[in-house]
Amino acid sequence: MTKREFLDKLKKALANDLSGNVIRDNVDYYNDYITEEVRKGRKESEVIEELGDPWAIAKNIITSEEIKGNTGETYDSYEPERQRSQTYEQGYDEESGHRGVHVFGLDTWWKKLVLLLGIIGVIVLVVAVIGGIISILAPIFIPLLILCLILKLVKDSRR
Template identity: 30%
Template sequence: MDRIEFLEALSEKLKEGMSDHDISEQVNYYSNYIEDEVRGGKPEARVLDELGNPTLLARTILDTHEQMGADTAAENVQQNHKSSQQRGWSIKTDRSWGCIAAAVIIVLVLGIALWLVGSIFRFLSPILVPVLIVLLITAIVKKR
């Protein structure tokens, strides 16, 4: 299903209980929503999948419309979509912070490891350097 089919199905189902003006507002809202998401980088199929079945969406809008009145219902359903968008942004932000935290931890661990190796080498170098020199001289003398 593409955007046009989705919006047509939504419009047809909304005709069961809304005025033409209210239907037009809803269709325009979801058309703009889909366009904004696609412009933001999401594939159209994914946006439509996230919105779900247009018949069920229309049923939700109609049920809310009946319970709350036309203007309040439209605002309520639209606000639900905006808050779910914000939750998606929050999840992306949380993942970004997680990646940054992981990078900082890796850098700290590597720094500590290098510091430990340096400290061990600094401690053992007064012993190891003379031993290595003696071994090198012994190896050279044995070859002659």
């Protein structure tokens, strides 16, 4: 893995959980570290191998930032005006044009269809379970109900 690949993976792993400044600081730190170690005479691949998986490093950074309270997840970060002004601060990927925020909305027809089919599936499952219970209990309760009615009629006719 090259230094660029390592830093891109690290940036991508941090993008969904941290603010732009924190991401930039960490990516710059690892960029400077790798550059400095290469200047000392080490191979770039050796330094990157020693650092390990960028996703594991990102997990540690995110955990550390959560403890410090620097995840960028505040009430203000959900306000539309503030979101527009922080486009480049919160992990905007210029190449793909996507932000680092994942939201499941019902903005496309197929998502609405999946939701509708899921609801219908749950209703069908509930009806099937109730029908199954009734089919199991009906052979027992119907004769009991008939017996109770006969006993009541016999009791009423004696009076």
